[in-house]
Amino acid sequence: MAEHGRVRLIDVARAANTSVSTVSRALNGSDLISPQVVAHVRAVADKLGYRADRRAQEFKLGRPRTVGVTVPDLANPFFSEVLKGLGAAARADGHRLLIGESGEDPAEELRLVEELADHSGALVLCSSRLSRGGLDKALALPVPVVCINRTVKNAGVVAIDYRAASRLLLEHLTGLNHRRVLYVGGPASSWSDAERRRTLRRTARSLDVTLDEIDGGWSGHHGYEAGPTVLRSRATAVITFNDLVGVGLLSWLHDNGVEVPAELSVTSYDDIPIAAYSRPPLTSLRNERARLGELAWKQLAGRLEGQDWPRPELLTPELVVRASTGPARRGVRIRTRG
Amino acid sequence: MAEHGRVRLIDVARAANTSVSTVSRALNGSDLISPQVVAHVRAVADKLGYRADRRAQEFKLGRPRTVGVTVPDLANPFFSEVLKGLGAAARADGHRLLIGESGEDPAEELRLVEELADHSGALVLCSSRLSRGGLDKALALPVPVVCINRTVKNAGVVAIDYRAASRLLLEHLTGLNHRRVLYVGGPASSWSDAERRRTLRRTARSLDVTLDEIDGGWSGHHGYEAGPTVLRSRATAVITFNDLVGVGLLSWLHDNGVEVPAELSVTSYDDIPIAAYSRPPLTSLRNERARLGELAWKQLAGRLEGQDWPRPELLTPELVVRASTGPARRGVRIRTRG
DNA sequence: TTGTATGCGTTATCAT
DNA sequence: ATGATAACGCATACAA
Numbered sequence: 004m005a006e007h008g009r010v011r012l013i014d015v016a017r018a019a020n021t022s023v024s025t026v027s028r029a030l031n032g033s034d035l036i037s038p039q040v041v042a043h044v045r046a047v048a049d050k051l052g053y054r055a056d057r058r059a060q061e062f063k064l065g066r067p068r069t070v071g072v073t074v075p076d077l078a079n080p081f082f083s084e085v086l087k088g089l090g091a092a093a094r095a096d097g098h099r100l101l102i103g104e105s106g107e108d109p110a111e112e113l114r115l116v117e118e119l120a121d122h123s124g125a126l127v128l129c130s131s132r133l134s135r136g137g138l139d140k141a142l143a144l145p146v147p148v149v150c151i152n153r154t155v156k157n158a159g160v161v162a163i164d165y166r167a168a169s170r171l172l173l174e175h176l177t178g179l180n181h182r183r184v185l186y187v188g189g190p191a192s193s194w195s196d197a198e199r200r201r202t203l204r205r206t207a208r209s210l211d212v213t214l215d216e217i218d219g220g221w222s223g224h225h226g227y228e229a230g231p232t233v234l235r236s237r238a239t240a241v242i243t244f245n246d247l248v249g250v251g252l253l254s255w256l257h258d259n260g261v262e263v264p265a266e267l268s269v270t271s272y273d274d275i276p277i278a279a280y281s282r283p284p285l286t287s288l289r290n291e292r293a294r295l296g297e298l299a300w301k302q303l304a305g306r307l308e309g310q311d312w313p314r315p316e317l318l319t320p321e322l323v324v325r326a327s328t329g330p331a332r333r334g335v336r337i338r339t340r341g
Numbered sequence: 342m343a344e345h346g347r348v349r350l351i352d353v354a355r356a357a358n359t360s361v362s363t364v365s366r367a368l369n370g371s372d373l374i375s376p377q378v379v380a381h382v383r384a385v386a387d388k389l390g391y392r393a394d395r396r397a398q399e400f401k402l403g404r405p406r407t408v409g410v411t412v413p414d415l416a417n418p419f420f421s422e423v424l425k426g427l428g429a430a431a432r433a434d435g436h437r438l439l440i441g442e443s444g445e446d447p448a449e450e451l452r453l454v455e456e457l458a459d460h461s462g463a464l465v466l467c468s469s470r471l472s473r474g475g476l477d478k479a480l481a482l483p484v485p486v487v488c489i490n491r492t493v494k495n496a497g498v499v500a501i502d503y504r505a506a507s508r509l510l511l512e513h514l515t516g517l518n519h520r521r522v523l524y525v526g527g528p529a530s531s532w533s534d535a536e537r538r539r540t541l542r543r544t545a546r547s548l549d550v551t552l553d554e555i556d557g558g559w560s561g562h563h564g565y566e567a568g569p570t571v572l573r574s575r576a577t578a579v580i581t582f583n584d585l586v587g588v589g590l591l592s593w594l595h596d597n598g599v600e601v602p603a604e605l606s607v608t609s610y611d612d613i614p615i616a617a618y619s620r621p622p623l624t625s626l627r628n629e630r631a632r633l634g635e636l637a638w639k640q641l642a643g644r645l646e647g648q649d650w651p652r653p654e655l656l657t658p659e660l661v662v663r664a665s666t667g668p669a670r671r672g673v674r675i676r677t678r679g
Numbered sequence: 680t681t682g683t684a685t686g687c688g689t690t691a692t693c694a695t
Numbered sequence: 696a697t698g699a700t701a702a703c704g705c706a707t708a709c710a711a
Contacts, residue, residue: 201361
């Protein structure tokens with residue numbers, strides 16, 4: 004009967020001696036159809052191994068039930084967790100995730116966004132590295148957009164409350180008598196990095212802390228390579244862009260005989276799993292990453308139903324104190340070797 | 342002109358005073374059309390902000406240019422790297438990635454696979470946790486399937502050569518005079534774990550090494566929790582299922598005053614980035630994860646063009662020796678405290 | 680070189 | 696309760 008590769012509705016209809024409409028209705032559980040026919044059609048469909056062509060269905064029905072997502076780096080557990088939350092929430096509502104990784108490259112992210120928009124009914128930009136202009140282009144696309152960790156108008160926004168985050172970090176450090184703190188920054192195009200810097204500066208001022216800043220990056224080797232500069236600084240505590248950078252820095256400090264936290268305290272944002280297993284375990288800011296994804300979908304779902312964008316949602320992190328932070332050393336640094 | 346939300350081909354045709362076919366051809370660069378018309382149509386399309394409905398295009402053209410992928414755990418850098426390689430290769434050939442995460446759950450993976458198959462033209466199962474029967478169902482789907490790190494018939498196969506891997510590991514350890522080795526295993530449904538056990542046993546026998554095994558898992562806390570059991574064992578060296586487990590174990594050992602590698606050597610599979618930054622840095626097996634993804638796509642691409650499945654491809658890992666392995670201790674364990 | 684008409688697989692509208 | 700048919704947006708075989 005089915006001489007095509009795939010069994011179609013019409014094949015089932017023929018085999019069941021009825022019409023495509025009847026088969027369609029029977030399979031979709033329409034109530035205006037006789038139970039016997041439904042049973043019969045179901046049986047025939049099963050026998051033939053019929054599977055509805057979901058693409059054709061969605062094409063006919065309208066908007067694709069697919070959510071396009073961009074992340075800067077799939078290997079960063081922060082983003083994996085966001086994707087988990089987003090994926091679970093979206094799937095609960097019958098949607099799938101089309102994922103693209105920009106490799107921290109704004110130009111690539113823009114290409115990605117346009118490609119994804121062509122196949123998705125909605126877009127989520129995770130920690131977008133897009134330029135202002137790139138973001139405008141993304142928002143001009145004919146699909147609703149939610150930004151995670153970046154504030155924009157005319158879009159959904161879900162973000163970590165970095166103001167609260169930076170305050171937690173600095174208050175913890177001042178409580179340990181640190182007065183001179185160094186921030187090892189993240190990727191240049193990162194809004195999160197800019198925001199961390201802004202809130203750190205502001206809070207540092209209010210707490211009478213001297214804040215120095217250097218450029219860093221997003222991964223372990225950026226932290227490792229920042230080692231020498233960190234050592235030259237006069238700071239007694241370091242805040243790194245994220246845990247990956249923090250762990251890399253810890254590694255360099257160990258390799259060069261700098262005792263943590265006796266000589267230098269290290270702390271960071273995100274609290275990904277390895278923060279607990281690093282040596283020493285890293286004091287870090289825990290955030291509800293999966294929740295970020297979940298809320299992003301909630302905003303999209305509402306928007307797709309015609310509602311207005313809600314107000315930006317800010318998630319407050321929680322400080323997890325571990326062994327990498329301790330009382331500020333007094334006076335000059337003790338060098339144990341090197 | 343466009344009273345629908347979206348600008349369609351026919352809207353452009355009307356605005357350009359021509360027909361849909363001409364517009365279609367002009368936009369797709371058909372050669373049998375006059376340059377002036379092409380220019381005119383292009384201009385009109387741009388002015389109207391026309392974007393082709395890629396879904397309709399693909400629907401019309403046939404097979405969806407989407408590759409469905411399942412991974413057990415998005416947060417494991419091993420899988421992120423595979424996804425990077427796969428995504429890059431697929432995208433270079435005009436395909437996208439539909440990603441699903443099973444959360445290490447075979448039943449969930451099966452649901453996922455069927456859902457993904459409905460929207461994809463091909464499937465890649467990464468370290469599938471599917472039961473034998475589940476796998477059969479997956480292979481019966483009307484799309485070609487490639488398995489990464491799992492061997493099956495009638496499908497593409499790309500995997501790490503665990504035989505070579507286990508040999509590298511054990512020869513390294515015997516070179517350091519270890520004669521009693523403990524393997525801390527992975528998830529029960531993992532083919533990779535079974536394969537690691539099988540090849541370790543076999544190689545251990547040939548090298549006259551006593552191999553003990555305990556159950557573990559896939560993440561840091563599995564390693565941490567294996568600590569007490571590891572300590573009770575008489576082994577002088579431990580091999581963990583992967584680096585995440587290894588790092589967790591290292592953390593427990595440190596917390597409990599066991600010196601690595603003086604008292605116990607620890608080594609592992611995968612060499613994810615944190616292996617280099619753990620304390621001590623972890624001796625591990627580096628593999629070309631991104632390449633796994635790349636090769637998976639190559640096999641799929643060939644298959645989609647009608648070729649037969651090629652022979653399974655095995656990637657040989659490389660041992661990266663770091664500070665977590667050293668000469669076997671002699672006699673009983675020295676307890677520094679506890 | 681361009682336009683008209685058909686079909687991809689499905690759902691929904693309109694008859695019956 | 697069921698069947699014939701139009702339509703979703705596009706590409707293309709065929710006609711002109």
